[in-house]
Amino acid sequence: MNTSISVDARSIEGKIDRKIYGHFVENMASCVYGGILKNSRRGRPEGPWVVREDLVDHVAKLEPPVIRWPGGLYADGYDWRNGIGPGDSRPLNRNRYWSRYGPLTRVFDPNVFGTDEFLSLCEKLGAEAYLNVNIGTGSAEEAARWVQYVNGASDTTEGARRASNGRAKPYGVRYWGVGNEAYGFWSLSRSKPREYAKRYLEFKHAMEQEDDDLRYVAVGCEPYFNKTWNRAVFDEAASEIDMLSVHIYLPGPERIAGVYYSFAARGGAGVYKAVVASPYEYERRLRAVEETITAATGRSGGATIAFDEWNQWWSPKQLIRPRWKLRDALYVCGMFHMMHRMGSLVEMANIAQLVNVLGVLVTRGDMVARTAIYYPFLMYSTLTGERKLKVETVCRSFDTNRVGGIPPMNDVPLLDCSATLSDDGRKLVLFVINRDDLQDLSADIELGGFDAKGEVEVHVLDGPGIDAENGFASDEVVSVRKSVKDAGDVLPRFKFGAHSVTAMVFGA
Ligand code: AHR
Ligand code: AHR
Numbered sequence: 128m129n130t131s132i133s134v135d136a137r138s139i140e141g142k143i144d145r146k147i148y149g150h151f152v153e154n155m156a157s158c159v160y161g162g163i164l165k166n167s168r169r170g171r172p173e174g175p176w177v178v179r180e181d182l183v184d185h186v187a188k189l190e191p192p193v194i195r196w197p198g199g200l201y202a203d204g205y206d207w208r209n210g211i212g213p214g215d216s217r218p219l220n221r222n223r224y225w226s227r228y229g230p231l232t233r234v235f236d237p238n239v240f241g242t243d244e245f246l247s248l249c250e251k252l253g254a255e256a257y258l259n260v261n262i263g264t265g266s267a268e269e270a271a272r273w274v275q276y277v278n279g280a281s282d283t284t285e286g287a288r289r290a291s292n293g294r295a296k297p298y299g300v301r302y303w304g305v306g307n308e309a310y311g312f313w314s315l316s317r318s319k320p321r322e323y324a325k326r327y328l329e330f331k332h333a334m335e336q337e338d339d340d341l342r343y344v345a346v347g348c349e350p351y352f353n354k355t356w357n358r359a360v361f362d363e364a365a366s367e368i369d370m371l372s373v374h375i376y377l378p379g380p381e382r383i384a385g386v387y388y389s390f391a392a393r394g395g396a397g398v399y400k401a402v403v404a405s406p407y408e409y410e411r412r413l414r415a416v417e418e419t420i421t422a423a424t425g426r427s428g429g430a431t432i433a434f435d436e437w438n439q440w441w442s443p444k445q446l447i448r449p450r451w452k453l454r455d456a457l458y459v460c461g462m463f464h465m466m467h468r469m470g471s472l473v474e475m476a477n478i479a480q481l482v483n484v485l486g487v488l489v490t491r492g493d494m495v496a497r498t499a500i501y502y503p504f505l506m507y508s509t510l511t512g513e514r515k516l517k518v519e520t521v522c523r524s525f526d527t528n529r530v531g532g533i534p535p536m537n538d539v540p541l542l543d544c545s546a547t548l549s550d551d552g553r554k555l556v557l558f559v560i561n562r563d564d565l566q567d568l569s570a571d572i573e574l575g576g577f578d579a580k581g582e583v584e585v586h587v588l589d590g591p592g593i594d595a596e597n598g599f600a601s602d603e604v605v606s607v608r609k610s611v612k613d614a615g616d617v618l619p620r621f622k623f624g625a626h627s628v629t630a631m632v633f634g635a
Contacts, residue, residue: 130522130570134546136555136577138517141470143547145192146255147463148508151436151477152245153199155225155484156232156446159240162482162490163248172235173219178248182495185488186481187252189504193302195257195435195477196245200224202307203263203315207273210241212292217241223264224315232446242277243289246298257344257435257475259304260334262326263315267333274303274337283337302475304344304372304435305330310356316346320356324363331367344433347371350415351532357416361423361430370433370474373416376440377405378531394594396564399454401530402439403562404539406461408532409437410468417472431474437462438479441531446484448491451499451597453590453605453626459503460560460588460628464545467515478504491599498597499605502588503628506607510556510586510630512547518557520544522568541568542623548577555579555633561623564593569622577633579614584632593626 164176204223217238225232249256260270278297279286309316309323345368348356466473482488487501522542529535543560590605
């Protein structure tokens with residue numbers, strides 16, 4: 128079979144929102160305390176905690192479009208009032224949600240990293256903030272006051288409090304989530320869907336008194352877990368939902384099944400194939416959510432999806448320090464292509480989580496390392512254009528076996544391609560994942576309607592093998608290497624290395 132990739136720069140299939148490359152920070156295990164912050168008096172929960180600047184520098188290079196905080200499940204027990212004001216006035220609490228699982232997930236909550244700390248970090252990184260209000264132990268009034276603290280003018284009660292805490296100018300946070308996984312028995316906000324929808328409306332109506340230009344995210348559920356939740360929530364509140372939150376972790380959900388996948392750290396071709404193909408299963412589940420949204424609201428102007436927690440989750444150990452492989456980096460790139468295919472339906476996505484907890488970055492003592500799944504963000508977040516182009520790929524395919532919640536699949540294409548164009552039409556980027564674990568693949572490339580002359584940047588994400596990992600001694604075993612070539616070197620035929628991801632930037 129002749130392998131070929133044809134891109135048509137005249138055929139724009141939709142928009143890509145950069146917010147799909149978003150992140151998520153929760154006060155869980157060592158994401159915040161021990162991750163973003165380090166403690167110079169180890170073992171003393173009260174600190175002093177200081178920001179790890181080297182970690183922040185790594186995050187800055189990802190140009191993060193949006194960051195979600197403070198949870199997750201933690202959000203539905205979080206009292207924002209504990210996390211403002213002078214350090215010595217902030218209580219040292221038990222972590223309202225995660226202490227139930229003991230030291231593994233975080234027992235204490237020093238409240239050092241609060242609203243101003245999070246929002247200043249977002250500003251420094253140039254990221255939008257996405258805050259999640261507490262509908263579990265909190266009230267609508269408390270949530271509205273939080274909106275006032277964050278976005279209110281300094282002549283409002285809470286705005287004045289913010290100013291006296293050193294920040295006169297409102298932050299202007301636009302994205303607000305209302306509750307987290309309220310469908311789950313494990314959540315502090317657990318409820319029936321109609322009860323949830325009523326609570327959602329109560330909170331939203333109180334919050335919009337403080338700011339009438341917010342985008343609200345309601346708790347949605349992937350149909351695999353609960354088939355009727357989304358429809359019932361829409362029946363009550365459809366016209367007032369801007370975005371529906373969806374969380375998917377494969378091959379889980381291990382908590383629910385009570386099964387731990389002992390082959391988490393194990394590699395090999397069988398697991399590799401299932402993992403790199405798994406974005407199609409996420410797509411299937413998101414399409415099912417799309418159907419409900421369409422049926423309930425009609426597509427145009429209806430709610431979009433906030434895919435605000437996603438990742439692979441194999442075992443509890445990964446909550447402490449995940450060991451991501453090159454395989455997992457290819458999976459993340461496949462997830463990005465999947466979201467490109469979903470178009471403007473996925474308005475935002477947030478990988479769970481930024482540091483240590485299934486993290487993109489990991490820490491140990493004073494050290495920070497970029498895991499294999501850091502590099503897909505580095506590549507896509509900085510290179511993707513605003514418009515999605517039509518791509519046709521002809522290539523061989525493969526079959527996979529079941530791995531946990533990842534079902535067996537047939538005819539998975541070896542090459543997964545996505546192409547984007549900048550808004551001004553001058554920069555075209557072609558992303559190609561070669562999922563073949565053993566062989567390089569040469570492909571004929573045709574760029575229709577685009578004058579590809581001159582220099583081409585070629586970025587290649589790869590490592591020495593499918594199971595290659597980064598560590599503290601070297602966090603560039605899996606990494607991205609950039610070279611500059613001439614258009615004539617990459618067109619009309621290019622060889623894509625086995626188990627690699629290539630981004631070709633034309634017209635840069
Ligand atoms: O990301 C870890 C946890 O997983 C989040 O707190 C929760 O929302 C999900 O169940
Ligand atoms: O959405 C169902 C389950 O909710 C996820 O798979 C689980 O990890 C999350 O908490």
